[in-house]
Amino acid sequence: MTSFFQNLGMGYDAAWFTATIAGILLIALPLMLAVAMIIYAERKLWAAFALRRGPNVVGPFGVLQSFADGLKVFLQETIIPSASNRGLFLIAPIITFTVALMAWAVIPFADGVVLSNINVGLLYILAISSLGVYGVVIAGWASNSKYPFYSAMRAAAQMISYEVSIGFILICIVLWAGTFNIGGIIEGQRGHVFGFINAYAFNPLLFPIAVMFLISSMAETARAPFDLTEAESELVAGYQTEYSSMAFALFWLGEYANVLLMCALNAILFWGGYLPPVDWAPLYLVPGIIWFFAKILLMFFIFAWVKATVPRYRYDQLMRLGWKVFLPISLFWVFLVSGYLMFTGHFA
């Protein structure tokens, strides 16, 4: 895109700057729209799982429900508790929201369509997702209220625990792909299984960690069944208890942007990203972005399915799963995968 702006007669610096800003807007604005629609889709899905109708009043089939909710929230009064730490209280939702958008910079939507094609793309995503916890922790502390504080403690412990096993799972993928670049990881999946299936997940050695990554990504985004940070039966609404109007909406948007990001990451790392499922020429006529979105939506369906059917974990069970089950298994899997790759001469 830089060369396009250069052709318009700009210098390189100015063209690069304009292209980057345009790229950011091209990602962020559709993402906001996607979040609004995905909330509607998820409510419809839960309704279907529970044999209800779901939102069906605003617009045809209720598709405009999210926008009506957004408008309502926008017009509400922002209440800041007098005992809260005012500055941090307002910064917390902004951090959550910003961080949720930042990670999309390195996600390739189709072959070569990526805002920033950096060598350490996967590490960048890991780094940014580890920042996400600050929004929650700061919100919990700044509210100066008991339940949000408990929630902040839980969130900090939970996210650190699951990041460890996510790190090991990513190492397995990186070992196999031989690069941290996300485009490179996707290209590494071309014809990976039997020479024609474009997905790491169908590799018998990688399928177990694909499942583990799916579960870990639910824990990382604090989604059901791991939504202990906002367990309504214990903590009212968790860290969001004291929030109202737009501050609350930013948490909401950030959370769903994070969920979409984790779905995208699942699709990229294990299901071939923008590649069609099978390495067969006619399937490449469909643009990569459509395959990518289809995979994201499929993963999101699984997320919604789990949230609608699985009861919430107890906190000690959550910690046990993270530290005593996932950590040893993922560590062993790093050993297994690297041993297999050494044995078969993958690195030679």
Next chain:
Amino acid sequence: MIQLISFYIFASIVIAAAAMVIFARNPVHSVLWLIVAFFNAAGLMVLIGAEFIAMLLVIVYVGAVAVLFLFVVMMLDIDFAELRAGFVKNVPLGILLAVVLVAELVLGIGAYQAGAVKLGTPGAGEATVSATVPNIEAIGGLLYSKYVFLFETAGLILLVAMVGAIVLTHRRSHGTRGQNISSQVQRRPEDATRNVNQPVGQGIEL
């Protein structure tokens, strides 16, 4: 041009945030300023082309260490008056530390500018890094070939530290009852409940 502007933005924010770490009255604010400083230092690392180090800085320090800091500091109940009372007493120590640090900085920069210190392999001079090879490959290539013994020593030290921390804190105390997950999962409704058809007026014996 953009690099220059970003450098000045990152550098000034690092310094301002580092100053705020000291000047902030509230320890939680201090930790948050520290996080801002870490994050902008990572930005500086990206500017000099060390993107791997930058990402590690964010993952390790911002993502893990600072969260634990914050975790501890948030739970502390700190008496600010007492904190300020200790200030006068600790001023000499603080000045001494500052003098030592400044001296070390001057020495370090002087030694670097003199070019006398060669941190590298014995005999082979400085470790050279090619500009075309990605950061991670360059670091990995050096770490697992030339410096493999140093690397493994560092790993062993960390392992010993980890084992030590676990030995020191892990005490099996008597009288506490842990969760037995497998027995909880295997428990069926028949084990825990029973259906009775009790005549009206008579209590149930549990």
